[in-house]
Amino acid sequence: MSVAHTAPAVPENLTWSGGSEPLKASYGKLMMWFFLLSDTFTFSALLITYGMIRFSQPAWEGTTDAFYFATTHWPIPEKVFEAVPFLHGMSLPLVFVGIMTFILIASSVTMVLAVEAGHRGDRKDVEKWMLWTIIGGFTFLGSQAWEWTHFIHGPEDLSLAAKQLVDGVMTPIEGANLVRNPYGPPAFADLFFFITGFHGTHVFSGVILNILIFFNAATGVYERRGHYEMVEKVGLYWHFVDLVWVFVFTFFYLV
Amino acid sequence: MAHVAHETSEKEIAAPNTGAIWKTFWILLILTAIEFVIAFTMPANTLRVAIFCGMTIVKAFYIVGEFMHLKHEVKTLIWAVLVPTIFVVWLLVAMIYEGGHMY
Numbered sequence: 001m002s003v004a005h006t007a008p009a010v011p012e013n014l015t016w017s018g019g020s021e022p023l024k025a026s027y028g029k030l031m032m033w034f035f036l037l038s039d040t041f042t043f044s045a046l047l048i049t050y051g052m053i054r055f056s057q058p059a060w061e062g063t064t065d066a067f068y069f070a071t072t073h074w075p076i077p078e079k080v081f082e083a084v085p086f087l088h089g090m091s092l093p094l095v096f097v098g099i100m101t102f103i104l105i106a107s108s109v110t111m112v113l114a115v116e117a118g119h120r121g122d123r124k125d126v127e128k129w130m131l132w133t134i135i136g137g138f139t140f141l142g143s144q145a146w147e148w149t150h151f152i153h154g155p156e157d158l159s160l161a162a163k164q165l166v167d168g169v170m171t172p173i174e175g176a177n178l179v180r181n182p183y184g185p186p187a188f189a190d191l192f193f194f195i196t197g198f199h200g201t202h203v204f205s206g207v208i209l210n211i212l213i214f215f216n217a218a219t220g221v222y223e224r225r226g227h228y229e230m231v232e233k234v235g236l237y238w239h240f241v242d243l244v245w246v247f248v249f250t251f252f253y254l255v
Numbered sequence: 256m257a258h259v260a261h262e263t264s265e266k267e268i269a270a271p272n273t274g275a276i277w278k279t280f281w282i283l284l285i286l287t288a289i290e291f292v293i294a295f296t297m298p299a300n301t302l303r304v305a306i307f308c309g310m311t312i313v314k315a316f317y318i319v320g321e322f323m324h325l326k327h328e329v330k331t332l333i334w335a336v337l338v339p340t341i342f343v344v345w346l347l348v349a350m351i352y353e354g355g356h357m358y
Contacts, residue, residue: 023332030332037336044343048350055354064299078294094294101287109280112322113273122268239322243315250311254294255304 013229032233036240039202043244046198047251050191057185069155069162071173075184077253083150097253100143101245104203107136108242111210115235118228123217126231130214133238137207144200151192154182192252199248202241209234279321286314 013026023030058073067076078093085096110132117125154175155161161172161182173182181189213234222228290310297303320326325333 023335024329025332033332033336037339040340040343044347048343048347051347051351052354052357055351056357076299094291098287098291102284105280105283105287108318108322109276112276113271116271116273116276120269120271122271125271236323239318242322243318246311246314246318250290250307254290254307 011227013227026229028229028233029236032236036236039240043198043247046191046195047247050195050251053187053191057187069160069183071162071164071180071185073184075188077255080151080183081147081253085146094253096143096147097249100140100147101249103136103140103143104242104245107133107140108239110136111235111238115228115232118222118231121223121228123220123223126217126222126228127214130210130217130231134207134210134214137203137210137238141200141203141207144196144203148193148196151189152176195248195252199241199244202244206234206238206241209237275321279317282317283314286310 013028014021016022016027025033054074060067060073060076064076064078067079069075069079081097082091082093083096084090084092084099110129114126114129114133117129152175154173158172158174161174162184163170164173164180165171173180176182176189178186178190178193180186183189213231216222216230217228222230290307293303293306297306319336325336
């Protein structure tokens with residue numbers, strides 16, 4: 001290569017039109033960072049709303065054992081989320097959401113392994129780890145679908161459900177929707193659907209992006225291009241989705 | 256450019272260097288496990304909420320710092336991401352505080 005009289009050979013993705021790199025980051029990566037920052041604002045808006053509404057509603061004052069569902073106080077999360085697939089009838093508080101957290105963290109690890117393989121130009125490894133990340137993403141989405149179904153159905157024993165006044169009689173609420181739910185104040189289910197739903201939508205678009213990246217890696221697009229930066233950019237997005245879940249997990253399920 | 260592409264198609268692929276990645280994975284896993292232990296052994300109070308928030312921030316630090324590689328970027332980029340986020344946290348705390356006064 002005759003590069004003696006020109007600038008040092010820097011890969012195309014590392015130079016902006018002026019030939020230099022602001023913040024030592026490529027255009028694509030920097031823009032991904034700023035997009036993620038704007039996405040942080042959107043998710044924060046939801047979590048701030050959650051924090052404010054939750055603390056403006058009466059909390060349960062008694063012990064955890066004495067807790068019951070009612071529209072007059074905010075539910076304790078471990079009383080709402082205590083079911084696990086295939087273990088019907090057993091009370092396993094927060095176990096399933098713990099498994100979901102593990103799945104997402106694990107898929108974040110396989111993603112960063114794909115990025116690392118991309119740095120080495122190891123096409124086989126990129127394909128392998130992208131595939132694991134995609135599987136992790138679908139597993140999480142499936143788990144969330146189960147979680148939503150269970151949440152919408154409400155407690156099996158109707159006598160446990162919160163009650164509302166129907167024709168002058170206190171009647172158990174069957175099933176959760178945006179207007180009423182058997183766990184607590186309407187805002188509880190509203191925030192559950194909006195926050196986990198908005199996050200799930202992000203996971204879904206992340207899985208689509210991961211599939212595209214896998215397809216491009218497998219067909220040799222990035223090998224011909226000479227770098228695997230697209231894996232890194234989509235990786236940033238995928239880690240962000242994991243990061244948001246860490247916050248949702250803490251604020252919605254633990255606190 | 257052609258030179259780079261040529262090199263990668265050869266059988267000269269470096270061995271994986273994934274020590275830091277797996278270390279981060281174990282840290283995240285152990286932190287989540289500890290959160291569970293606390294959730295079932297400690298009574299719900301302000302201290303518990305503070306512990307959960309602290310551990311979440313530690314987890315966020317590892318995800319953003321190591322997985323998203325922000326720790327190894329230039330300082331200006333780190334601050335560009337961090338400063339707006341600090342304002343968001345401020346708003347979060349302020350609104351939770353205000354929410355407590357509405358009831």
